[in-house]
Amino acid sequence: xxxxxxxxxxxxxxxxxxxxxxxxxxxxxxxxxxxxxxxxxxxxxxxxxxxxxxxxxxxxxxxxxxxxxxxxxxxxxxxxxxxxxxxxxxxxxxxxxxxxxxxxxxxxxxxxxxxxxxxxxxxxxxxxxxxxxxxxxxxxxxxxxxxxxxxxxxxxxxxxxxxxxxxxxxxxxxxxxxxxxxxxxxxxxxxxxxxxxxxxxxxxxxxxxxxxxxxxxxxxxxxxxxxxxxxxxxxxxxxxxxxxxxxxxxxxxxxxxxxxxxxxxxxxxxxxxxxxxxxxxxxxxxxxxxxxxxxxxxxxxxxxxxxxxxxxxxxxxxxxxxxxxxxxxxxxxxxxxxxxxxxxxxxxxxxxxxxxxxxxxxxxxxxxxxxxxxxxxxxxxxxxxxxxxxxxxxxxxxxxxxxxxxxxxxxxxxxxxxxxxxxxxxxxxxxxxxxxxxxxxxxxxxxxxxxxxxxxxxxxxxxxxxxxxxxxxxxxxxxxxxxxxxxxxxxxxxxxxxxxxxxxxxxxxxxxxxxxxxxxxxx
Numbered sequence: 001x002x003x004x005x006x007x008x009x010x011x012x013x014x015x016x017x018x019x020x021x022x023x024x025x026x027x028x029x030x031x032x033x034x035x036x037x038x039x040x041x042x043x044x045x046x047x048x049x050x051x052x053x054x055x056x057x058x059x060x061x062x063x064x065x066x067x068x069x070x071x072x073x074x075x076x077x078x079x080x081x082x083x084x085x086x087x088x089x090x091x092x093x094x095x096x097x098x099x100x101x102x103x104x105x106x107x108x109x110x111x112x113x114x115x116x117x118x119x120x121x122x123x124x125x126x127x128x129x130x131x132x133x134x135x136x137x138x139x140x141x142x143x144x145x146x147x148x149x150x151x152x153x154x155x156x157x158x159x160x161x162x163x164x165x166x167x168x169x170x171x172x173x174x175x176x177x178x179x180x181x182x183x184x185x186x187x188x189x190x191x192x193x194x195x196x197x198x199x200x201x202x203x204x205x206x207x208x209x210x211x212x213x214x215x216x217x218x219x220x221x222x223x224x225x226x227x228x229x230x231x232x233x234x235x236x237x238x239x240x241x242x243x244x245x246x247x248x249x250x251x252x253x254x255x256x257x258x259x260x261x262x263x264x265x266x267x268x269x270x271x272x273x274x275x276x277x278x279x280x281x282x283x284x285x286x287x288x289x290x291x292x293x294x295x296x297x298x299x300x301x302x303x304x305x306x307x308x309x310x311x312x313x314x315x316x317x318x319x320x321x322x323x324x325x326x327x328x329x330x331x332x333x334x335x336x337x338x339x340x341x342x343x344x345x346x347x348x349x350x351x352x353x354x355x356x357x358x359x360x361x362x363x364x365x366x367x368x369x370x371x372x373x374x375x376x377x378x379x380x381x382x383x384x385x386x387x388x389x390x391x392x393x394x395x396x397x398x399x400x401x402x403x404x405x406x407x408x409x410x411x412x413x414x415x416x417x418x419x420x421x422x423x424x425x426x427x428x429x430x431x432x433x434x435x436x437x438x439x440x441x442x443x444x445x446x447x448x449x450x451x452x453x454x455x456x457x458x459x460x461x462x463x464x465x466x467x468x469x470x471x472x473x474x475x476x477x478x479x480x481x482x483x484x485x486x487x488x489x490x491x492x493x494x495x496x497x498x499x500x501x502x503x504x505x506x507x508x509x510x511x512x513x514x515x516x517x518x519x520x521x522x523x
Contacts, residue, residue, distance in 0.1 A: 001174060001460050006182045007206065010043065011213050017043045019385055020202060020217035022189050022231065024048075025055035026165070026371050027354075028223035029172040030378030032181055037397040038382065042181035043215065044173075045204060047188035049466050051169035053298055054225055055371070056470055057333025059250065059288050060280050062087050062095050062161030062372050066265070067274050069120055076353055078123050080372045084161050085127035087372075091163075091403045093421035094171060097129045098162035098278070100263045101144050101155045103317055110134060113156040113267065120158065129159035143262045148319045157262070162278065165371060166470040167419050170459050174404035185460055192220070192235055192363065199235075199362045208462060219389025221381050222365045225336040226296050235363045242355070243367065244339040245294060249302035250287030251310050251520075252329040252476060253322055258284045269313040277314060282446060283328065283477050286310050293334060300332040301517045327520045329479040338368035356380055362388050375399075416446060420454075427454055441489070444481040447472040452489060456496050464490045464511040479518035486511050 019035040021028045024046025035042040046052070064081040065073075087095040102117075104110040117132040133156070140155035141147055147155075173183040186207040193201040193214065201216040222231055229241045258264065258279050266275035277286045289306045307330060315321045338355040354369030354377045366381040379396050386393055405421025417424035427450045431438040437450040455461035455471030464486050468474045474482040486508050494504040 001177045001183070001458065003184065003460055003462075006177075006184050007187075009182060010184075010204075010215060014216075016200075016216040016218050017041050018217070018389065018391055019043070019219050019221065019382065020215060021045070021221045021223060022202070023223035023225065024050040024169070024173070024183065024185055025053055025223065025225055026051070026169060026374040027055075027225065027366055027369065027377050028221070029169055029176070029183065030374035030376075031221050031223055031366065031381045032176045032183055032378070033172055033375060033401075034378040034382045034396050034398045035385070036176050036179035036181040037401045038394040040382075040391060040394070042176065043217075044176065044181070044183040045187045045189055045202070045215075046183070046185045047207065048298065049185045049462070049470060050173050050183070050460075051166040051470055052185075054333040054335060055169055056166035057248070057250075057331050058165045058371050059248075059276050060162055060165055060278060060285060061098070061276065062163050064120060064124060064160065064372070065370070066117070066120060066158075069116070069123075073353075074123070077120070079376060080370065081120075081124040081127055083373050083376055084129075085124070086375065086399060087163070088128035088161055090399075090401075090406070091168065091171070093405055093407060093418060094168050094403075095161050095163045097159050098263055099130075099143070099157055099159055099261075100265045100276075101135075101140060101147070101157050102265050102267055103140065103144075103147055103155050104153050105151050106153050110154050110156060117156060117158045129161070132156060132158040143260060144258065144264060145260055146257055146319050147264070148317055161372075162263075162280065164281070164419055164473065166473065170471065171404050171421075174459070175401070178404050179401070185466075186462055189231070192231065192361070194361055197361060217389075218391060219385035220363055221385060222363055223367075223381070225367065226334045228336065228365055228367045232359070232363070232365055235359050235361055239359065240340070242338050242340045242357075242365075243296075244337040245292075245296055246335040246337055247291040247293035247300055247302075247306075247332050248288035248335055249291075249306040249310070249330065249332040250285050251302075251307060251322075251327045252283050252285055252331075252478075253326045254328065255279060255282050255284060257318060257320065257322065257326075264317060266313060266317055270309070275310070275313050277317075281473060281477055286314055286322075290335075296334065299514055299517060300334050302330050302332045304521070306332075307520060324520060329476055329518045330520050331476055331518055336367050354380070356384055358384065358388055364388060416448070417451075423454070423458070426458075427451065430454075441472075441474065442478075442481045442485045444478050445472075445474050445485070447474060449492065452492055453496065456493060461493075464493065464507045465514060467493070468511065469514075475515055475518055479515055482518075483512060483515045486515070 018040035021044040032044040191203040264277040
C-alpha cells in the first residue's frame with residue numbers, strides 16, 4: 001500500500017468509481033473486499049486509521065456466538081459459524097482455533113452445557129475446529145490449572161476462533177490493494193455531493209496535509225459504525241437516528257492467569273451476560289461489559305464500575321484472584337447496535353443481525369452485525385449497491401479469494417511473525433541485513449523494530465498511535481510500556497520519513513493523551 005500513489009490515482013481518474021465506501025473498520029473493509037472480488041472499481045475512505053474505533057477493541061473472538069444460541073437466534077449463529085469456517089480456511093495466519101472451558105459445579109450442569117454445545121457443533125458441522133468434550137474435575141484442571149478447584153465438578157470444552165482484530169483489518173486493506181482497489185486512511189469525507197437529487201460524489205479532505213478534492217461515484221456505502229447517524233442526517237435531516245451505542249470494556253492481565261492457553265467462558269455473570277477470559281499475544285483479555293453509552297466518541301474509557309464488575313465476576317473461577325495492580329491495560333469499544341424502532345431497553349437484548357438501508361439520494365447504510373460476519377455484511381451491501389448504482393451484475397468471489405499474506409507454510413505461536421503470513425519473509429530479510437531491527441522495542445513487549453518499519457513502509461502507518469495501537473498492539477498489551485517507548489518510535493518514524501521535530505513532538509503528545517486512558521486509574 002502506498003499513500004502517495006493512492007491519492008494521485010484518486011485525483012487523476014475522472015470517471016466515477018463503481019463503489020465508494022465511507023468507513024475503514026471491519027464493516028467498510030468487508031464491503032470493499034467483496035466489491036474488488038467482483039472486479040468493481042472500488043475506493044474506501046477512512047477519516048482516522050483503519051480499525052481506529054470499535055473494530056480494534058473487540059474480545060478478539062471469531063465465533064458463532066454461544067449467547068445468541070441461548071437467545072434463540074439460530075440463523076445468526078449458523079451464519080456466523082459459516083463465516084468462522086471461511087476465515088479459518090482463508091486467513092490461517094490470522095485466525096486460529098481456540099479452546100474454551102466452561103467450568104461446571106454439578107453433573108447436571110455439565111450435561112446441560114454439553115448438550116447445548118452439541119447443538120452448536122451440529123450447526124457448525126465441525127467447520128475447521130474440534131468437537132466439544134466433557135471433562136471431569138481432574139481433566140478440567142489439567143486443561144486449565146488456574147481454575148479454582150473448590151466445588152468444581154468438571155467442565156465442558158468447546159472450540160471457536162481467535163484473531164488480532166486490527167491486524168486482520170490491515171491485511172484486508174492490503175488485499176483490497178492487491179486486487180486493484182484503493183483503501184486509504186486519514187481521508188475524511190466532509191460532504192456528500194448530489195446531482196438531480198442523487199448522490200454523485202463526495203468532497204474529501206486529507207487529514208495529514210489539509211488538501212481537499214472530490215471523488216465521483218456510482219454507488220455509495222456508509223459503514224461508519226457508531227458515527228453512522230451523523231452522515232445519514234447530513235444526507236437527509238429528517239432521517240431518524242438508528243444507532244444505539246453500547247460500551248464494552250476489557251481488562252488485560254499477564255499470561256500467568258491462564259498459562260495453559262485454554263480460554264475460560266463464564267456462562268453467567270451478575271448481569272446475566274457471558275464473560276470471557278482469553279489468552280492473547282502473551283496476555284489474557286477479560287471482558288466484556290454491556291453498558292448503554294450515548295457519548296459517541298473514538299476513544300471511550302471504561303468506568304471504575306466496569307473494571308470492578310470484571311474483576312468480581314472472574315474471581316469465583318480463578319485460584320488466584322485478580323487485583324487492580326495486575327492489570328496491564330484497560331480498553332473500551334462502542335458497539336454500533338441498530339434499533340430502528342426506538343432507543344429504549346437493555347442493549348444486551350438488541351439483535352446483532354446487520355441492517356442495510358437506502359436513502360432517497362441512494363446512500364446505502366450498513367450497520368450493526370458482528371466482527372465474525374464482516375464479509376457477509378459486505379456481500380449483502382454490495383448486492384444492494386449493484387441495484388442502487390446500476391452496476392453490471394457480477395458474482396461475489398470473496399469466499400474463495402486469497403487474502404494478502406496467505407501462506408501454506410504452517411507457523412506456530414512461537415513464530416514472532418506468524419500474523420504476517422508470507423510477509424514474514426520481508427521482516428526476516430530486513431533483520432538479516434540490519435540486525436538492530438531485530439531488537440525489541442521494550443523489554444516487556446515482544447515487538448521488534450522491523451515491525452515498526454514494516455508498518456511505516458507497507459501498512460500506511462502515519463503516527464505513533466497507528467504503530468503502537470494497531471500495527472503492533474503494544475498499547476493494548478502493556479499501556480505503560482507503550483508510553484515509555486513512544487518517544488523512540490516517534491524518532492524512528494521521523495528519521496524514516498524525514499519529518500520535522502515539530503511532527504515528532506506532536507505525534508508523541510497525541511499518542512500519550514490517548515494512552516493515558518488505557519492505564520487503570522487509582523480507585
